[in-house]
Amino acid sequence: MSVLVYIDTADGHVKKSSLEVLTYGAKVAEQLGTSVEGVVLGTTTEDLSALGKYGVKKIHHVANEALNNFDAQVFTKVIAQAAEASGATVIVFSNNLSGKAIAPRLSVRLKAGLVSGAVALPDTSNGFTVKKNVFSGKAFANIAVSTQVKIIALNPNAYQTIAGEGTAEVVALNAAVDAAKIKVTNVTKASGEVPLAEADVVVSAGRGLKGPENWGMVEELAKLLHAATACSRPVADAHWRPHNEHVGQTGVAIAPNLYIAIGISGAIQHLAGVNRSKVIVVINKDPEAPFFKAADYGIVGDAFEIIPKFTAAIKKLKGVA
């Protein structure tokens, strides 16, 4: 018996969300009185044994170059082999873009009940139930999983990473790897930018900014805070900003530590995707904007005056010129 964590990588680097699921998996293992193991697919430049500080005892590494090409079908079969090798009864993924591609497939393959979008540790006091977001963050549900093997896909930023001491034993797993049907022919990454779903801080702006030419101040503020940038739906629809920045009920759902909303009215569909943020700051010139009801801090004022001042004040705090 064990808890198996899928350690997601990109270009051979372990993703931040993987550290969250490792910490989470270690806690689940503690609850169940078992140990946590991990699985890494593809070649990596990192020292995987160092991941032991997040609680993982043993890492199965399938260092097969063919796995540097992402095909969920191929990955699923390899992870199923790792699950078997580790005798996993609980398998944990990040509910990130890879997790959303693999976890449902693995659920079918292993006939293992899946809870995707989990936001808390399982409740094992009476069966096995896991809390997840539903209605785009407007509510939650407790999902009971009755199958022998269970799969949890944990939402990014829902569980805090804790680093302690320890090293993991890294073992090579000689898994059978099918030929991929999907060929990854091109990868483009906005370099230096923080991925939105994983970001601790998000600076978001809406139609109140009037036009794409005014986003310079948003980007500057975001850079200063190591934040990702986001926007409301009409802004993406008007092509002022790329589609992948659109947050809300029909865009990306996020749960950063800090969400700064500038010139966004706070429509119910927008709030649905961001109301899981820990701290919400709203800057809007209309005191009646519905967003203030969902905010922790707010300033009623013109974004074009407030943002430069806000940026200057943060520079002062951080001691940057």
Added chain:
Amino acid sequence: MKILVCISKTPDTTAKIAFTDNNTKFDVNGVQWIINPYDEWYALVRAIELKEKDAATIIHLVTVGAADAEPIIRKALALGGDEAIRVNADSHDSFYIASQIAEVAKQGGYDLVLTGKETIDYNGSSIGGMVAELLDLPYVSLATKFELAGTKATITREIEGGEETNEVELPVVVSAQKGMAEARIPNMRGIMAARTKPLKVVEPITVEALTAVAGFGLPPAKAGVKLVDAENVEELVRLLHEEAKAI
């Protein structure tokens, strides 16, 4: 080219979210129902665009739901599609629903199965992947572009902080999100035509669900906003730093 588009019925985005029966059931009282936006705006419209390019394309819609899902499927047919199939079953878990869709897909022999990225009520993002595994087909999740040349699809999917281009031979299962297509409004002709398009009802296959909802809840309300004067932006930064410890 034969396309199957998965259509789900979801509460309107402004619907009041409340629960009944000791917090075990969604309160449907007064709720307006819509086609799940991802299914409508991206999966269905992209299928229609493909048909516009190649008139020989056949589009079938499938929904798993009781008879009250029919207005939704008619609405989808008003946008486009040749016929619809309703699997006559109340909603269960994702595995149950995916199994029904996979069965329909097996019968129909489709080249492409399209789903929305997720439903806006359950937010599972699981149906596409499950259907693909049940059919032993490749799956491209959260696609933002889909192009076809003969039997080869070139698909762009979102990855953390960027995107990736995938090439794959049909048949394939794809979940669609923003970027795939531009949302459309049905016109009068479409609405009229939808009335006479075939809507087949089939009975579900026997499948055990793997999960069940034990209960629902609402998140705790916010304590209330702390307003800072526009002339005192530095105070906001201080609060965020010292009180909220967020910067």
